[in-house]
Amino acid sequence: MVESNNKRLKILILGANGQLGTCFQDIAKKYLYYDFNFKTSQQLDLTEKEQISSLFSNEKFDYCINCAAYTSVDKAETDQENAFLVNAEAVRFLAEACKTTNTILIHISTDFVFDGTKTTPYNEEDLPNPINVYGASKLKGEQYVQNILKQYFIIRTSWVYSEYGHNFVKTMLRLSAERDELNVVNDQIGSPTYAGDLAKDILQIISARATHYGLYHYTNEGNISWYDFAKTIFEIKEVKIKVNPISSKDYPTPAKRPAYSTLDKTKTKQMLKLNIRDWRYSLMLSLNKI
Numbered sequence: 001m002v003e004s005n006n007k008r009l010k011i012l013i014l015g016a017n018g019q020l021g022t023c024f025q026d027i028a029k030k031y032l033y034y035d036f037n038f039k040t041s042q043q044l045d046l047t048e049k050e051q052i053s054s055l056f057s058n059e060k061f062d063y064c065i066n067c068a069a070y071t072s073v074d075k076a077e078t079d080q081e082n083a084f085l086v087n088a089e090a091v092r093f094l095a096e097a098c099k100t101t102n103t104i105l106i107h108i109s110t111d112f113v114f115d116g117t118k119t120t121p122y123n124e125e126d127l128p129n130p131i132n133v134y135g136a137s138k139l140k141g142e143q144y145v146q147n148i149l150k151q152y153f154i155i156r157t158s159w160v161y162s163e164y165g166h167n168f169v170k171t172m173l174r175l176s177a178e179r180d181e182l183n184v185v186n187d188q189i190g191s192p193t194y195a196g197d198l199a200k201d202i203l204q205i206i207s208a209r210a211t212h213y214g215l216y217h218y219t220n221e222g223n224i225s226w227y228d229f230a231k232t233i234f235e236i237k238e239v240k241i242k243v244n245p246i247s248s249k250d251y252p253t254p255a256k257r258p259a260y261s262t263l264d265k266t267k268t269k270q271m272l273k274l275n276i277r278d279w280r281y282s283l284m285l286s287l288n289k290i
Protein backbone atom coordinates (compact mmCIF):
# COMPACT_ATOMS: atom_id res chain seq x y z
CA MET A 1 0.00 0.00 0.00
CA VAL A 2 1.87 3.08 -1.20
CA GLU A 3 0.30 6.42 -0.44
CA SER A 4 1.42 9.96 -1.00
CA ASN A 5 1.40 12.08 2.10
CA ASN A 6 -0.20 15.18 0.59
CA LYS A 7 -3.71 14.18 1.65
CA ARG A 8 -3.50 12.25 4.87
CA LEU A 9 -6.88 10.61 5.23
CA LYS A 10 -8.52 10.72 8.64
CA ILE A 11 -9.97 7.39 9.67
CA LEU A 12 -12.14 6.92 12.74
CA ILE A 13 -12.25 3.39 14.14
CA LEU A 14 -15.03 2.49 16.57
CA GLY A 15 -15.09 -0.57 18.82
CA ALA A 16 -11.30 -0.32 18.88
CA ASN A 17 -10.78 -2.98 21.54
CA GLY A 18 -12.60 -5.81 19.79
CA GLN A 19 -10.91 -8.41 17.59
CA LEU A 20 -11.11 -6.40 14.39
CA GLY A 21 -10.51 -3.06 16.10
CA THR A 22 -7.32 -4.36 17.74
CA CYS A 23 -6.05 -5.69 14.40
CA PHE A 24 -6.49 -2.17 13.02
CA GLN A 25 -4.52 -0.81 15.96
CA ASP A 26 -1.68 -3.22 15.14
CA ILE A 27 -1.60 -2.07 11.52
CA ALA A 28 -1.82 1.61 12.51
CA LYS A 29 1.36 1.31 14.56
CA LYS A 30 3.32 0.50 11.42
CA TYR A 31 1.27 2.24 8.78
CA LEU A 32 1.65 5.97 9.14
CA TYR A 33 0.03 7.21 5.94
CA TYR A 34 -3.32 7.63 7.59
CA ASP A 35 -4.38 9.68 10.56
CA PHE A 36 -6.12 7.02 12.67
CA ASN A 37 -8.39 7.91 15.54
CA PHE A 38 -9.38 4.94 17.70
CA LYS A 39 -12.32 4.91 20.10
CA THR A 40 -12.96 2.06 22.50
CA SER A 41 -16.39 1.42 24.00
CA GLN A 42 -15.25 3.30 27.11
CA GLN A 43 -14.25 6.32 25.04
CA LEU A 44 -17.32 6.31 22.84
CA ASP A 45 -20.52 4.46 23.63
CA LEU A 46 -22.24 4.16 20.28
CA THR A 47 -25.64 3.85 21.89
CA GLU A 48 -25.28 7.42 23.18
CA LYS A 49 -26.37 9.53 20.24
CA GLU A 50 -24.97 12.74 21.75
CA GLN A 51 -21.51 11.19 22.08
CA ILE A 52 -21.52 10.39 18.37
CA SER A 53 -22.80 13.79 17.28
CA SER A 54 -20.36 15.68 19.47
CA LEU A 55 -17.37 13.67 18.16
CA PHE A 56 -18.44 14.22 14.55
CA SER A 57 -19.07 17.93 15.06
CA ASN A 58 -15.64 18.44 16.64
CA GLU A 59 -13.62 16.58 14.04
CA LYS A 60 -13.92 15.84 10.35
CA PHE A 61 -13.22 12.24 9.27
CA ASP A 62 -12.87 10.89 5.75
CA TYR A 63 -13.81 7.35 6.77
CA CYS A 64 -15.47 5.76 9.78
CA ILE A 65 -14.92 2.03 10.26
CA ASN A 66 -17.44 0.54 12.64
CA CYS A 67 -15.92 -2.47 14.38
CA ALA A 68 -18.27 -2.16 17.37
CA ALA A 69 -21.03 -4.69 17.81
CA TYR A 70 -22.95 -6.85 20.21
CA THR A 71 -21.45 -10.22 19.24
CA SER A 72 -22.60 -12.65 21.96
CA VAL A 73 -24.87 -14.74 19.76
CA ASP A 74 -26.40 -16.85 22.55
CA LYS A 75 -26.74 -14.03 25.07
CA ALA A 76 -28.57 -11.93 22.49
CA GLU A 77 -31.50 -14.38 22.58
CA THR A 78 -32.42 -13.17 26.07
CA ASP A 79 -30.95 -9.67 25.75
CA GLN A 80 -32.74 -8.64 22.58
CA GLU A 81 -33.04 -5.01 23.61
CA ASN A 82 -29.32 -4.44 23.98
CA ALA A 83 -28.46 -6.42 20.86
CA PHE A 84 -30.77 -4.21 18.79
CA LEU A 85 -29.56 -1.08 20.56
CA VAL A 86 -25.91 -1.71 19.62
CA ASN A 87 -26.30 -3.52 16.29
CA ALA A 88 -29.19 -1.50 14.90
CA GLU A 89 -30.14 1.76 16.67
CA ALA A 90 -26.54 2.83 17.33
CA VAL A 91 -25.72 2.09 13.68
CA ARG A 92 -28.57 4.41 12.70
CA PHE A 93 -27.10 7.21 14.87
CA LEU A 94 -23.74 6.59 13.26
CA ALA A 95 -25.10 6.56 9.72
CA GLU A 96 -26.91 9.85 10.40
CA ALA A 97 -23.70 11.44 11.69
CA CYS A 98 -21.83 10.17 8.61
CA LYS A 99 -24.50 11.60 6.34
CA THR A 100 -24.39 15.04 7.96
CA THR A 101 -20.60 15.20 7.78
CA ASN A 102 -20.10 13.47 4.43
CA THR A 103 -18.06 10.66 5.99
CA ILE A 104 -17.75 7.33 4.21
CA LEU A 105 -18.96 4.57 6.52
CA ILE A 106 -17.45 1.11 6.46
CA HIS A 107 -19.76 -1.10 8.46
CA ILE A 108 -19.24 -4.79 9.29
CA SER A 109 -22.02 -7.34 9.16
CA THR A 110 -22.40 -11.08 9.31
CA ASP A 111 -23.22 -14.35 7.54
CA PHE A 112 -25.81 -14.86 10.30
CA VAL A 113 -28.25 -12.62 8.38
CA PHE A 114 -28.94 -15.76 6.30
CA ASP A 115 -31.10 -18.71 7.31
CA GLY A 116 -28.66 -21.30 6.00
CA THR A 117 -31.12 -23.20 3.81
CA LYS A 118 -29.08 -22.70 0.62
CA THR A 119 -26.45 -25.25 -0.37
CA THR A 120 -24.36 -22.97 -2.58
CA PRO A 121 -22.58 -19.77 -1.48
CA TYR A 122 -24.77 -16.77 -0.62
CA ASN A 123 -24.19 -13.72 -2.77
CA GLU A 124 -25.08 -10.09 -2.02
CA GLU A 125 -28.40 -10.42 -3.88
CA ASP A 126 -29.64 -13.35 -1.83
CA LEU A 127 -32.43 -12.50 0.55
CA PRO A 128 -31.47 -12.43 4.22
CA ASN A 129 -33.71 -14.25 6.66
CA PRO A 130 -32.09 -14.34 10.09
CA ILE A 131 -32.86 -17.23 12.43
CA ASN A 132 -31.51 -15.68 15.62
CA VAL A 133 -31.67 -12.34 17.45
CA TYR A 134 -28.04 -11.41 16.71
CA GLY A 135 -28.62 -11.94 12.96
CA ALA A 136 -31.88 -9.98 13.04
CA SER A 137 -30.25 -7.07 14.86
CA LYS A 138 -27.31 -7.00 12.42
CA LEU A 139 -29.70 -7.07 9.45
CA LYS A 140 -31.57 -4.08 10.85
CA GLY A 141 -28.25 -2.25 11.19
CA GLU A 142 -27.47 -2.97 7.53
CA GLN A 143 -30.87 -1.64 6.49
CA TYR A 144 -30.35 1.64 8.36
CA VAL A 145 -27.00 2.13 6.63
CA GLN A 146 -28.48 1.40 3.21
CA ASN A 147 -31.49 3.65 3.76
CA ILE A 148 -29.59 6.60 5.21
CA LEU A 149 -26.34 6.66 3.24
CA LYS A 150 -25.08 6.56 -0.32
CA GLN A 151 -21.38 6.44 0.48
CA TYR A 152 -20.97 3.26 2.45
CA PHE A 153 -19.45 -0.19 2.36
CA ILE A 154 -21.22 -2.91 4.28
CA ILE A 155 -18.90 -5.86 4.56
CA ARG A 156 -20.42 -9.13 5.65
CA THR A 157 -17.90 -11.53 7.10
CA SER A 158 -18.04 -14.77 9.08
CA TRP A 159 -16.41 -16.93 11.75
CA VAL A 160 -13.92 -14.22 12.72
CA TYR A 161 -10.91 -15.19 14.82
CA SER A 162 -7.67 -13.58 15.89
CA GLU A 163 -5.18 -13.50 18.72
CA TYR A 164 -7.51 -11.05 20.48
CA GLY A 165 -10.83 -11.26 22.31
CA HIS A 166 -13.14 -14.26 22.20
CA ASN A 167 -13.27 -16.63 19.28
CA PHE A 168 -13.56 -20.29 18.33
CA VAL A 169 -9.82 -20.83 17.81
CA LYS A 170 -8.97 -19.58 21.29
CA THR A 171 -11.85 -21.55 22.78
CA MET A 172 -10.63 -24.78 21.15
CA LEU A 173 -7.07 -24.26 22.39
CA ARG A 174 -8.29 -23.48 25.90
CA LEU A 175 -10.58 -26.53 26.01
CA SER A 176 -7.86 -28.82 24.67
CA ALA A 177 -5.75 -28.00 27.71
CA GLU A 178 -8.62 -29.00 29.99
CA ARG A 179 -10.05 -32.10 28.27
CA ASP A 180 -9.01 -35.27 26.45
CA GLU A 181 -11.93 -35.22 24.04
CA LEU A 182 -14.06 -32.59 22.37
CA ASN A 183 -17.38 -32.79 20.54
CA VAL A 184 -17.73 -30.32 17.69
CA VAL A 185 -20.60 -29.82 15.26
CA ASN A 186 -20.01 -30.94 11.68
CA ASP A 187 -23.35 -29.84 10.21
CA GLN A 188 -22.72 -26.09 10.16
CA ILE A 189 -20.70 -25.07 7.12
CA GLY A 190 -19.07 -21.70 6.62
CA SER A 191 -15.79 -19.85 6.20
CA PRO A 192 -13.34 -18.75 8.86
CA THR A 193 -11.91 -15.26 8.60
CA TYR A 194 -8.73 -14.00 10.20
CA ALA A 195 -9.50 -10.51 11.52
CA GLY A 196 -6.03 -9.28 10.49
CA ASP A 197 -6.77 -10.16 6.85
CA LEU A 198 -10.07 -8.31 6.96
CA ALA A 199 -8.45 -5.23 8.51
CA LYS A 200 -5.69 -5.20 5.89
CA ASP A 201 -8.17 -5.57 3.04
CA ILE A 202 -10.46 -2.84 4.36
CA LEU A 203 -7.45 -0.51 4.29
CA GLN A 204 -6.83 -1.71 0.76
CA ILE A 205 -10.33 -0.57 -0.20
CA ILE A 206 -9.57 2.82 1.33
CA SER A 207 -6.18 3.18 -0.33
CA ALA A 208 -7.73 2.38 -3.70
CA ARG A 209 -10.28 5.13 -2.97
CA ALA A 210 -12.92 2.66 -4.14
CA THR A 211 -16.20 4.31 -5.00
CA HIS A 212 -18.22 1.23 -5.88
CA TYR A 213 -20.20 1.64 -2.71
CA GLY A 214 -22.57 -1.02 -1.45
CA LEU A 215 -22.79 -4.44 0.09
CA TYR A 216 -19.91 -6.93 -0.10
CA HIS A 217 -19.05 -10.39 1.20
CA TYR A 218 -15.62 -11.04 2.66
CA THR A 219 -14.23 -14.20 4.31
CA ASN A 220 -11.11 -16.25 3.87
CA GLU A 221 -11.35 -18.62 0.88
CA GLY A 222 -12.80 -22.08 1.32
CA ASN A 223 -15.60 -23.56 3.39
CA ILE A 224 -15.64 -26.14 6.13
CA SER A 225 -17.53 -27.27 9.21
CA TRP A 226 -16.64 -26.18 12.74
CA TYR A 227 -15.46 -29.78 13.24
CA ASP A 228 -13.04 -29.48 10.28
CA PHE A 229 -11.89 -26.15 11.67
CA ALA A 230 -11.20 -27.62 15.12
CA LYS A 231 -9.33 -30.61 13.63
CA THR A 232 -7.11 -28.33 11.55
CA ILE A 233 -6.33 -26.04 14.49
CA PHE A 234 -5.11 -29.06 16.47
CA GLU A 235 -3.21 -30.49 13.49
CA ILE A 236 -1.28 -27.27 12.93
CA LYS A 237 -0.62 -26.78 16.64
CA GLU A 238 0.29 -30.46 16.99
CA VAL A 239 -2.16 -30.85 19.85
CA LYS A 240 -3.09 -34.48 20.47
CA ILE A 241 -6.78 -34.61 21.28
CA LYS A 242 -9.73 -36.68 20.14
CA VAL A 243 -12.31 -34.59 18.30
CA ASN A 244 -15.72 -36.15 17.72
CA PRO A 245 -17.98 -34.88 14.94
CA ILE A 246 -21.50 -34.32 16.26
CA SER A 247 -24.70 -32.86 14.91
CA SER A 248 -26.09 -29.54 16.10
CA LYS A 249 -29.00 -31.27 17.82
CA ASP A 250 -26.44 -32.83 20.16
CA TYR A 251 -24.94 -29.44 20.97
CA PRO A 252 -27.96 -27.42 22.12
CA THR A 253 -27.45 -23.64 22.27
CA PRO A 254 -29.89 -20.82 23.04
CA ALA A 255 -29.46 -19.37 19.51
CA LYS A 256 -30.02 -21.36 16.33
CA ARG A 257 -27.17 -21.11 13.84
CA PRO A 258 -27.44 -21.39 10.03
CA ALA A 259 -26.53 -24.85 8.72
CA TYR A 260 -24.81 -23.30 5.73
CA SER A 261 -23.53 -19.74 5.53
CA THR A 262 -20.69 -19.72 3.02
CA LEU A 263 -20.48 -16.28 1.43
CA ASP A 264 -19.90 -15.82 -2.30
CA LYS A 265 -17.08 -13.30 -2.81
CA THR A 266 -17.23 -12.95 -6.60
CA LYS A 267 -18.42 -9.34 -6.43
CA THR A 268 -15.81 -8.41 -3.83
CA LYS A 269 -12.98 -9.83 -5.89
CA GLN A 270 -14.21 -8.23 -9.11
CA MET A 271 -15.20 -4.78 -7.88
CA LEU A 272 -12.73 -4.28 -5.05
CA LYS A 273 -9.85 -6.25 -6.59
CA LEU A 274 -8.93 -8.01 -3.37
CA ASN A 275 -6.71 -11.09 -3.29
CA ILE A 276 -8.22 -13.10 -0.51
CA ARG A 277 -6.21 -15.67 1.40
CA ASP A 278 -7.19 -19.30 1.85
CA TRP A 279 -8.52 -20.07 5.35
CA ARG A 280 -5.92 -22.75 6.00
CA TYR A 281 -3.01 -20.53 5.03
CA SER A 282 -4.26 -17.66 7.21
CA LEU A 283 -4.86 -20.03 10.09
CA MET A 284 -1.35 -21.41 9.79
CA LEU A 285 0.21 -17.94 9.79
CA SER A 286 -1.94 -16.54 12.57
CA LEU A 287 -1.63 -19.55 14.88
CA ASN A 288 1.94 -18.48 15.58
CA LYS A 289 0.46 -15.52 17.44
CA ILE A 290 -2.51 -17.24 19.10
Ligand SMILES: NC(=O)C1=CN([C@@H]2O[C@H](COP(=O)(O)OP(=O)(O)OC[C@H]3O[C@@H](n4cnc5c(N)ncnc54)[C@H](OP(=O)(O)O)[C@@H]3O)[C@@H](O)[C@H]2O)C=CC1
Residues within 6 Å of the ligand: 014, 015, 016, 017, 018, 019, 020, 021, 040, 041, 042, 044, 045, 046, 047, 066, 067, 068, 069, 070, 071, 086, 090, 108, 109, 110, 111, 138, 156, 157, 158, 159, 160, 161, 165, 166
Ligand atom coordinates in the same frame (compact mmCIF):
# COMPACT_ATOMS: atom_id res chain seq x y z
N1 LIG B 1 -16.76 -12.40 15.75
C1 LIG B 1 -17.27 -12.99 14.68
O1 LIG B 1 -17.17 -14.21 14.53
C2 LIG B 1 -17.92 -12.19 13.62
C3 LIG B 1 -18.07 -10.83 13.71
N2 LIG B 1 -18.73 -10.13 12.73
C4 LIG B 1 -18.86 -8.69 12.83
O2 LIG B 1 -17.57 -8.13 12.73
C5 LIG B 1 -17.48 -6.95 13.53
C6 LIG B 1 -16.27 -7.06 14.44
O3 LIG B 1 -16.42 -8.21 15.25
P1 LIG B 1 -15.37 -8.60 16.39
O4 LIG B 1 -14.17 -7.77 16.27
O5 LIG B 1 -15.27 -10.08 16.37
O6 LIG B 1 -16.21 -8.20 17.67
P2 LIG B 1 -15.76 -8.16 19.20
O7 LIG B 1 -16.90 -8.71 19.99
O8 LIG B 1 -14.41 -8.72 19.36
O9 LIG B 1 -15.66 -6.59 19.46
C7 LIG B 1 -16.76 -5.76 19.45
C8 LIG B 1 -16.37 -4.48 20.13
O10 LIG B 1 -17.53 -3.62 20.12
C9 LIG B 1 -17.52 -2.93 21.34
N3 LIG B 1 -18.85 -2.42 21.68
C10 LIG B 1 -19.93 -3.12 22.11
N4 LIG B 1 -20.93 -2.29 22.40
C11 LIG B 1 -20.48 -1.04 22.14
C12 LIG B 1 -21.05 0.25 22.27
N5 LIG B 1 -22.28 0.43 22.72
N6 LIG B 1 -20.29 1.32 21.92
C13 LIG B 1 -19.04 1.15 21.48
N7 LIG B 1 -18.45 -0.03 21.35
C14 LIG B 1 -19.16 -1.13 21.68
C15 LIG B 1 -17.05 -3.96 22.35
O11 LIG B 1 -16.58 -3.30 23.50
P3 LIG B 1 -16.68 -4.02 24.94
O12 LIG B 1 -15.82 -5.21 24.85
O13 LIG B 1 -16.22 -2.99 25.87
O14 LIG B 1 -18.14 -4.37 25.09
C16 LIG B 1 -15.93 -4.65 21.58
O15 LIG B 1 -14.70 -4.03 21.81
C17 LIG B 1 -18.84 -6.83 14.22
O16 LIG B 1 -19.65 -5.98 13.47
C18 LIG B 1 -19.40 -8.23 14.17
O17 LIG B 1 -20.83 -8.24 14.18
C19 LIG B 1 -19.24 -10.75 11.63
C20 LIG B 1 -19.11 -12.09 11.47
C21 LIG B 1 -18.39 -12.93 12.43
Ligand SMILES: Cc1cn([C@H]2C[C@H](O)[C@@H](COP(=O)(O)OP(=O)(O)O[C@H]3O[C@@H](C)C(=O)[C@@H](O)[C@H]3O)O2)c(=O)[nH]c1=O
Residues within 6 Å of the ligand: 071, 072, 073, 074, 110, 111, 112, 157, 158, 159, 160, 167, 168, 171, 175, 182, 183, 184, 185, 188, 226, 251, 253, 257
Ligand atom coordinates in the same frame (compact mmCIF):
# COMPACT_ATOMS: atom_id res chain seq x y z
C1 LIG C 1 -17.12 -24.52 22.09
C2 LIG C 1 -17.82 -25.45 21.14
C3 LIG C 1 -18.64 -24.93 20.16
N1 LIG C 1 -19.29 -25.76 19.31
C4 LIG C 1 -20.12 -25.21 18.24
C5 LIG C 1 -21.20 -24.22 18.66
C6 LIG C 1 -21.41 -23.42 17.42
O1 LIG C 1 -22.34 -24.08 16.59
C7 LIG C 1 -20.06 -23.41 16.77
C8 LIG C 1 -19.28 -22.11 16.91
O2 LIG C 1 -19.36 -21.69 18.25
P1 LIG C 1 -18.93 -20.23 18.75
O3 LIG C 1 -19.75 -19.90 19.92
O4 LIG C 1 -17.46 -20.20 18.90
O5 LIG C 1 -19.25 -19.33 17.57
P2 LIG C 1 -20.48 -18.33 17.27
O6 LIG C 1 -20.66 -17.43 18.40
O7 LIG C 1 -21.65 -19.06 16.78
O8 LIG C 1 -19.80 -17.58 16.06
C9 LIG C 1 -20.52 -16.64 15.33
O9 LIG C 1 -20.30 -15.38 15.93
C10 LIG C 1 -20.99 -14.33 15.33
C11 LIG C 1 -20.59 -13.04 16.04
C12 LIG C 1 -20.92 -14.29 13.85
O10 LIG C 1 -21.15 -13.26 13.24
C13 LIG C 1 -20.76 -15.59 13.11
O11 LIG C 1 -20.15 -15.42 11.85
C14 LIG C 1 -20.04 -16.63 13.90
O12 LIG C 1 -18.64 -16.41 13.90
O13 LIG C 1 -19.31 -24.48 17.36
C15 LIG C 1 -19.12 -27.15 19.41
O14 LIG C 1 -19.73 -27.91 18.63
N2 LIG C 1 -18.31 -27.66 20.38
C16 LIG C 1 -17.65 -26.86 21.26
O15 LIG C 1 -16.94 -27.38 22.15
Ligand SMILES: [Mg+2]
Residues within 6 Å of the ligand: 071, 072, 073
Ligand atom coordinates in the same frame (compact mmCIF):
# COMPACT_ATOMS: atom_id res chain seq x y z
MG1 LIG D 1 -19.56 -16.55 20.16
